[in-house]
Amino acid sequence: MLELKNLFVEVENKPVLKNINLSISSGGIMVLFGPNGSGKSTLIKAVMGFEGYKVTKGEIIVNGKKVNGLSVDERAKLGAGIMFQHPPKVRGVKLAQISEYLCGDNNKIERLAKELSLEEHLERDINSGFSGGEMKRSELFQLALQGADLLLLDEPESGVDIENISIMGAVLNKYLADKRKSALIITHTGYILDYIKAKSGCLLIDGELWCSGKNPKDMFEEIKEEGYEHCRECHGKN
Amino acid sequence: MVKIDTDKILGKDDMAKAASSGMDFTEKTRSASFLQKDNDVLFSRSLQCGIEIMRIEEALEKKKNMRKYYGKAFKALNKEYPQNTNGGYFIRVKKGHTVELPIQACLFLKKQGFKQKVHNVIIVEAGAKAYIITGCAASRAAEESFHLGISEFYVQKGGYLNFTMIHSWKKDISARPMSIAFVDENASFISNYVCLKPVKEIVMYPTAVLQGEHARASFNSLILSHPKTLQDIGARVIFQKENTQAEIISRAVSLGGKVVARGDLKAVAKNVKAHLECRGLVVSERGAIHAIPELETVFRDVDLSHEAAIGKISKEEIEYLSSRGMTAEEAQSIIIRGFMDVNILALPEALKKEIKELEEKTLKGSF
Ligand SMILES: Nc1ncnc2c1ncn2[C@@H]1O[C@H](COP(=O)(O)OP(=O)(O)OP(=O)(O)O)[C@@H](O)[C@H]1O
Ligand SMILES: [Mg+2]
Numbered sequence: 001m002l003e004l005k006n007l008f009v010e011v012e013n014k015p016v017l018k019n020i021n022l023s024i025s026s027g028g029i030m031v032l033f034g035p036n037g038s039g040k041s042t043l044i045k046a047v048m049g050f051e052g053y054k055v056t057k058g059e060i061i062v063n064g065k066k067v068n069g070l071s072v073d074e075r076a077k078l079g080a081g082i083m084f085q086h087p088p089k090v091r092g093v094k095l096a097q098i099s100e101y102l103c104g105d106n107n108k109i110e111r112l113a114k115e116l117s118l119e120e121h122l123e124r125d126i127n128s129g130f131s132g133g134e135m136k137r138s139e140l141f142q143l144a145l146q147g148a149d150l151l152l153l154d155e156p157e158s159g160v161d162i163e164n165i166s167i168m169g170a171v172l173n174k175y176l177a178d179k180r181k182s183a184l185i186i187t188h189t190g191y192i193l194d195y196i197k198a199k200s201g202c203l204l205i206d207g208e209l210w211c212s213g214k215n216p217k218d219m220f221e222e223i224k225e226e227g228y229e230h231c232r233e234c235h236g237k238n
Numbered sequence: 239m240v241k242i243d244t245d246k247i248l249g250k251d252d253m254a255k256a257a258s259s260g261m262d263f264t265e266k267t268r269s270a271s272f273l274q275k276d277n278d279v280l281f282s283r284s285l286q287c288g289i290e291i292m293r294i295e296e297a298l299e300k301k302k303n304m305r306k307y308y309g310k311a312f313k314a315l316n317k318e319y320p321q322n323t324n325g326g327y328f329i330r331v332k333k334g335h336t337v338e339l340p341i342q343a344c345l346f347l348k349k350q351g352f353k354q355k356v357h358n359v360i361i362v363e364a365g366a367k368a369y370i371i372t373g374c375a376a377s378r379a380a381e382e383s384f385h386l387g388i389s390e391f392y393v394q395k396g397g398y399l400n401f402t403m404i405h406s407w408k409k410d411i412s413a414r415p416m417s418i419a420f421v422d423e424n425a426s427f428i429s430n431y432v433c434l435k436p437v438k439e440i441v442m443y444p445t446a447v448l449q450g451e452h453a454r455a456s457f458n459s460l461i462l463s464h465p466k467t468l469q470d471i472g473a474r475v476i477f478q479k480e481n482t483q484a485e486i487i488s489r490a491v492s493l494g495g496k497v498v499a500r501g502d503l504k505a506v507a508k509n510v511k512a513h514l515e516c517r518g519l520v521v522s523e524r525g526a527i528h529a530i531p532e533l534e535t536v537f538r539d540v541d542l543s544h545e546a547a548i549g550k551i552s553k554e555e556i557e558y559l560s561s562r563g564m565t566a567e568e569a570q571s572i573i574i575r576g577f578m579d580v581n582i583l584a585l586p587e588a589l590k591k592e593i594k595e596l597e598e599k600t601l602k603g604s605f
Pocket of ligand 2: 154
């Protein structure tokens with residue numbers, strides 16, 4: 001579960017997020033749309049507590065607990081889990097090592113690695129030479145092993161082929177069937193919407209959150225047809 | 239065979255120190271053993287035929303035809319070497335013998351302020367194959383002590399020597415190993431070096447001379463540098479004959495000390511193939527790593543290359559692992575462990591596992 005109250009975030013002294021209010025309850029899935037550079041990744045990174053994403057005002061609440069000021073690992077331990085848009089290479093650390101750190105159950109690791117076609121990647125350094133799609137699968141793999149309650153998914157399907165989107169979608173759908181889990185999902189392509197049962201969406205433009213709570217599929221159709229410029233106009237009118 | 243009563247001759251605490259440099263006192267996984275404390279050889283014995291192991295002075299006295307090897311390597315390269323040594327081991331693996339279990343040797347420093355100076359000679363005869371694991375360690379009592387180790391290796395035609403050296407010193411010990419290996423036709427010399435514990439100062443630049451066609455050498459080292467230490471560590475290969483090959487690989491992590499990682503590939507023959515790779519990770523702001531790779535040739539028909547990369551652990555890597563629940567310290571530690579990859583050592587699985595366990599034990603609580 002995630003709650004953001006009057007959240008303002010600065011990056012490099014530049015205000016990126018302005019007065020964000022957002023609430024995702026347990027079992028809830030929120031889809032986040034928005035043009036490039038609007039601040040979507042910034043939002044997720046600020047929730048995770050990464051250095052350089054400075055909360056200047058407002059509150060971040062994960063699983064009922066205010067996390068402002070907590071370290072990244074403390075937030076992870078409270079249940080937050082992120083799928084990076086651009087995960088870094090971690091040289092010298094194998095995917096298998098982190099898997100074992102995240103989950104003591106070797107059968108589960110093997111099963112999930114098989115499901116996501118990552119068996120051969122286990123013995124490789126994390127993200128080192130992984131293709132775009134492999135990285136996304138490995139991110140989902142780690143999140144599932146981590147058992148995160150709040151999934152912060154930054155473009156889970158970007159760079160993933162149709163077949164693998166359906167595999168990832170199935171894993172995700174199964175994972176989110178657990179009503180203790182919730183998710184915030186950033187998407188540009190909307191493909192992921194075919195696999196998960198998301199009831200609400202929202203729109204981030206120029207660091208502001210608009211249209212919170214609408215049906216994500218309808219929102220996506222409208223964005224596809226009319227573009228984000230239309231959103232700006234529509235917002236200006238209301 | 240009777241078990242060595244090391245408990246009596248070395249004591250529990252010192253035994254543990256010696257074990258941290260690879261000594262297996264049960265000898266179950268070893269084919270021969272040698273242990274010298276300061277100037278005294280505590281035991282020396284072979285558990286398998288085909289291996290001779292003894293104090294160097296004893297060898298010089300009893301084995302007349304082995305005398306010619308003593309000092310030969312240094313003279314051949316016109317290098318001075320200290321004559322005032324006391325002890326050291328003589329190891330000979332006889333022609334055609336394959337020794338699968340490692341031969342172990344340990345040079346131990348016990349007395350405060352003691353200067354241990356040893357001269358070792360290792361001969362692997364034609365077609366023979368052996369693994370040697372040698373450790374250097376110091377007792378708690380050995381304050382401000384010094385170790386000088388002269389080593390000469392002769393790997394004869396078609397022979398194979400895999401030599402692993404583990405240094406397990408402490409912050410007030412200085413060490414000067416001086417090694418030269420002569421490698422004959424079709425023979426291989428592999429040197430693995432591991433130094434994870436603090437040391438005051440260590441300077442070494444072992445050299446392998448490939449003096450027969452198709453001879454090969456490989457030097458691999460894992461170095462952890464603690465605050466207020468200097469490790470000037472390199473390896474040099476001289477290619478005297480055609481179709482020789484070599485590889486020098488090192489990984490150094492500085493937790494605050496200074497590491498100079500040298501490497502020199504010197505081709506004085508054609509058709510030589512060699513690669514030098516040095517990677518460094520500077521963890522502490524006070525740490526320093528200086529990589530000095532050198533390639534020398536007078537011929538065009540050689541394939542010599544080097545790659546050196548030094549960096550710090552990036553914030554992104556730490557945050558990535560933290561976002562999975564690791565504390566910054568845990569993240570740093572897993573990255574360092576991964577960087578100090580025992581797989582760069584050319585070792586058989588069992589020995590690799592042993593070194594890895596040793597590494598785990600040493601790294602625990604190191605940072
Ligand atoms: N570490 C940073 N340093 C400097 N500027 C940054 C940093 N992170 C984000 N920004 C800036 O903040 C703004 C929002 O970036 P963000 O990555 O959140 O966008 P986004 O909505 O995720 O875009 P995209 O759809 O392209 O992924 C951009 O103008 C970006 O350049
Ligand atoms: Mg983004």
